[in-house]
Structures are given as C-alpha cells and as structure tokens.
Amino acid sequence: MKWIEDELRKLEDRSLNRSLQISATVSGHQGYVLRRQKTLLDLSSNDYLGLARHPAIAAAMTQALLAEGTGSGASRLITGNRPPYGRLEDALAAWQQSEAALVFANGYMANLGVIQALAGRGDVVFSDRLNHASIVDGIGLSRAEHVRYRHNDMEHLRLLLYKHRDAGRKLIVTDAVFSMDGDQAPLAELVALKREYGAILMVDEAHSGGVYGARGEGLCHALGLQSGVDVHVGTFSKAFGVYGAYVSGSRTLIRWLVNKARPVIYSTALPPSVIAGITEALNLVQTERHRRERLAASSRQFRSSLRMAGFQVGPGDSPIVPVVVGDNATALRFSSALEAEGIAAVAVRPPTVPDGTARIRFSLSAAHTPDDLADAANRIERVALRLGVLAQ
Template identity: 55%
Template sequence: MKSSCVRFRKVFEMLDRYAWLDEDYERLEKQALTRQIRSVDAVLGDRGAWIRVEGKTLLNLSSNNYLGLAHDARLKAAAMEAIELWGTGATASRLVTGSCALYTELEQRLAAWKEREAALVFASGYQANAGVISALVGRGDAVFSDRLNHASIVDGIVQSRAEHYRYRHNDPEHLAYLLEKHKGARRKLIVTDTVFSMDGDTALLPDLVGLRARYGALLMVDEAHAGGVLGERGEGLCHALGLHREIDVIMGTFSKAFGAYGGYICADHSVVRYLATKSRPLIYSTALPPAVIASVLTALTIVMKDAERRKSLQAKAKWLRERLASYGFSVGEGDTPIIPLIIGDNEKTLRYSRKLEEMGIAAVAIRPPTVPAGTSRIRLTVMATHTWAELEWAADQLQSIRADLEGGIG
C-alpha cells in the first residue's frame, strides 16, 4: 500500500509540475498571443513566389527573400560544389578547425564591399548582434537603443550587463537627452536597425552620427533588412547616405536579400581582432557549413552587380505600398519592401491573416511582443521575383477582404 501511495504521489507531482505552463499558455491564448509552427510542404518553381502550406498553394508575401535569390540556380550549384569539396558540415567552431578557406575569401570580399578594414562572419545574424554587443560593453557601460530595435539587439544588451537606455523610436532629441544624462558612463554605445523589420522605415543615421561624435560614443548599426536592398551595389543604408566610414560596427545578415544564412560585421581591424577573441557566440558555435559560405559568395557577386533586380524590387514595393494606401490601409512610413498593414487588435489581425490564406495569400499576423501592444499587423514583404500581375491580384484580394471585415482597418 505504501509503495502505491508513493507512486501515486510521484505521478501527481509530474502532472502538476507543468501546471503553470498550461495556465500561462491559456492566458496567452485568450489574448490571441499564442503561436504555432506550421510546415511549408514545398516551394513551387524557382522564383520563391509561391509555396504550399499544409496542402494549400499560397502567394508568399511573408518572406525576407527580397531579391529572390534563395532559389537561384547559381547559389544551389555553388553549394553543391562546396559539398563535394568540403563535405556537409564545418565539424568545429571557427577557432578550432571549422573556418575553411571559403571564410577567408568571404570576409575579404565583405570588407572590400563595405569599404572597411575587416569583416567577421557569424553563424547567424542573431549571434552577430548578441555576440558583438556583449563583447564590446559590460558593467559600468551604457547602451542607447532605439525602442523598435530587433530582439537580438535587446538580448545582446541584456547579456552584456551594461545599463540599457531605450530612446523613443527615431527620436534623436530623446537620445541626446539620455546621452547627456548618462555621459559619465565608462563606455557608451548607440545601436540601431537601419531598416526596422516590422515597420519598414529607416533610421535617422545623420543625427546618430552627429551624436556619436558629440558624446564620444560607439555607433553600431544593423543592416539586416537594408543589405542587398539599398545602396548603389546593395551595401545598405550607410552607403546610400555616404556615412559608412562614420559607423564603428556595421552588422548584416545573409538570410534576407542574400537568400542564404548567417551574419557578419564589418569594422576596423582593432574591433574585428578583439571580437574574434571575446565574442562568445563566435567562440562556442560550430561554424557555418561550407555549402552556405559558397552560396553566400555567389549571392554577394549577384547583389553587387545586379542593380536591375534591386530597381525592380524597389519599384514593385513602392507600387504596392501606394496602391494599398489608396485603398485606405494604414501602411506606415517608408520606401522599403516591408509594408506593415497596421490593424491594432490581436484577434482581428489573426482573422485577417486566416482570411488571406483562404484566398491564397501567405501573410502572417505579427503581434506583441514582436511589436508594441495595440499595433498588431499583417507584415507584407515584396520580392523582386514577384510579377506585377501577382502583386495586382494580391492588392485586389486585400481590398476585398478589408471590405468584408466588419469595421474595416486603418
């Protein structure tokens, strides 16, 4: 009898152990804030414009594949050739034996492309942001971060243990106030996205460069959604504004316009040398597979040379933004391929996303904590490989759905 009671108690304890998780999940469910991972069954064709999700064929308006390179035959051929030569995995971290010769070539080319002394490739953009910030600042230092910066920037600041001061979005006056108030910090770091991933607007870089000089701060920018999209050769917003030499650390990714995976930073030799020694995500992560590095090298050539693809992307994004604004949608400010349809209410945003899927469009609902409370949205993204006919059809579907939903949007 005693052993039966013990077994019963153990079973009860195991059942009760996760009760708090179930309760919290139910709370999130009531707020329309739960998330599910859905399987993409296939990408249809070589443009990346159409996908099949759980048996449904959908026009993909939720991808960061801005230039359509993720399915480019040239990138796939480069990856397969690298697999034959180097195998499928790097087998170790970069500081052990994982940094194959392709890394050296890529970092040299990235530095030349960005017109900086050196570059350093990380296993992901998230790791690059977290690893750079947590290495450059620590206790006694202060980081000044735009309120709408990506989560990887926020997490890097938290890991650094530096004091974190968030300035109002694109408000240089508020940033100046905070810098003045905390000018006694040992080191000061200003960090911002250049293109904000959920709003599609751009940072006020000239103002930030001025404040960098005035307060002796370091300035780091995240070009994840600007790389390949802005600049004469796709270098990003810093180059488009002619400010790339005034930035201490320029970070970017290969998972958006490059159609591959990974992250990188470009900076002076002193910065790169220091990060290679101190950045924990770099030190303790297995290096990217050689096939990924090879595909990135090919993508970099295309990004630099194919200005027409970039112009097509910009023209299509501008057209869709203006068309949706003319229909009465609240699309925010900006001239990038990211077009937010601001709805506000979480449940209504989910209904809108489901309705779009019923009509053949993949457009995901974005809700807190990814965006501030009360600003839930459908985040649309345009690719260079979308056809004009596809975008016109999508705009018409969006208009009809808006009319169907009680109360409209905007």
C-alpha cells in the same frame, strides 16, 4: 509542468498563441509558397531579392558540399576556419569599404556577440525602442545599463546621452530599417550625436543590406554615411537568400571580436557549403542590380495601391509594408481570410510589436510580378472590407 498548460491557455485567451506551420516551395513558381496543400502568394518572406532559389547559389553550395563535406567539425578557433572563410571575409570587407569583416552563424548571434564584446558593467547602451529582439537580448546579456530612447526621437536620445555623459563606454545601437515598421533610422543625426558624445555607433542592416546602395551595401552606404558607423552588422538570410551574418569595421574591432565575441568562440563554424553559397550570393547582390530596381518599383506600386484602397501605410520605401489593425484577434482573422484568398501574410502580435499594434506585415520580393501585386492589393482590400478592417 501544469503551470505551462495554464500559461498556454492564457496565451490562447489573448490570441497570442503560436504554432509552427509547414510551408513548402512551389516548383517553377518563385514568390509563392505551398501551405496546407494550397499555393499562396508569399507576402511574408524576407527573400527580398528573390535569390533563395537561384541556381548559381545552389550550384556553388553543391560543389562545396561534395568537395568539403557536410560540416565544419569545430569552431573557427579550433579547426573549423576553412579557406573559404578568409576569401569571403576579404570580399565582404572590399564590398563594405571597411578594413575587415567577420562572419557569424546568424544575425541573432552577431548582435549578441558584438554587444557583449563592446559593453559591460559600468557601460551604457542606448537602443531604439523598436530595435530587434536580438539587440535587446544582447544588451541584457552584456550587463551594461540598457537605456531606451523613443523610436527615432533624436532629441530624446540627446537628453539621455547628456544624462549619461560620464558613463564608461557608450554604445548607440539601431536597426537601419526597422523589421516590423519598414521605416528608416535617422542615420545622419545618429552619426552626429555619436561624434558629439564620443559614443560607438552600431547599425544593423539586416533588412536593408542588399536592398539599398549601388551594389547593395546597405542604407549607410546609400546615404554616404558608412565612414561614420563604427560597427556595421548585416545578414545573409534575407536579401542574400542563404544563411549567416557578418560584422564589418576596423581591423582592431574584428581582432577584438575574434577574442571576445562568445558566439564566434563557442559555436561550430558554418559548413563550407554555406560559405560557398554566401560567396556566390555576394557576387549576385553586387552585379544583378535589376533585382534591387524591380524590388523598389514593386514597393512603390504596392504601397500606392494600399493607400488608394484606404489603408494607413507608414512612411518609407522599403519592401516591408505593415498594416496595423491593433487587436490580436482581428489580426489573426485577417491573416486567415487572406490565406483563404490565396495570400500568405502572417499576423504579427506582441511581444514582437508593442501592445495594441498587432498587424499584417506584408513583405515584398523581386520575385513578385506587377500583376501578382496588383491582384494581391485587390484581394487584400476585399478581405479588409469584409472584416471591417477598412470602412465601407
């Protein structure tokens, strides 16, 4: 195993080594995290709506835990398909205004399972260069040809679709909101291109579900484009504050996934307590609109504050606000200095982002107050000036 030690040293030399840090919740202080015995404002979590500690979700999970036990015991095709699953999937389909829905263990498994089920040898998958790793891995496991188009470049995608017009099945896959940049995919143009070239369009709403739409349905619904999307993927681990994922679409699609999506066939079903928590979270996402409104206001405030301080903040209105510093070592120093100032903001480095674009990825929550964010912006500016990330 000496080769592993050698490779780890190489990672350390390039400031790419990673380690696990224990983070605990802070009782009575939502939006904060405890790390190394210090209370920090949490600007790294994906708990966008502040639901991860909602008492109604905890109560639903506790009740199901006592009634149904700790585990499901088998895959859904064996004996793990408990009654709460069907009720949740019916509610998801109604929420998404689709014919049917299917729950997966998590977003990673959903993307792997869907792509493998829809594409194979002789087919082509067109993927945005900045799509999530789970999409990239799903394409690789599918054995279909992987064709990447430049980020949000629809002319490049059009050229590639034309080049592969005689291929077998053609699948276009994109994130709705990109996890490391916070910008949006040009969904209207993607719908038009998929219709023009007879492709299937799959949109991953992991970072937009719960955040956009009148009832939190996601960006596709917010833009009125849901009928043009064939495969809609979303997660319950971010805005929903629980765990798991779903796919919604036609009844035919869901029947096909039940038969062909390997993560569904070969994985133990989620515990009934998790399904109960998701069901309660789905109700809260739809009814507690004030959480989305507060999050949107916080996103505007925080982006504006960073721009006024002199940071180059990219376009968009999502709660994901990256500050690109470029160098891996600088990103790590920035993150450590922010922690010393009471802010948890993790440095994101390659291969999660392209080489030379290491960054601090700030992520907002409805649990943050305006005062939290105003104070954080001041501290971020102060640290950036001290480190030379911002010019004096």
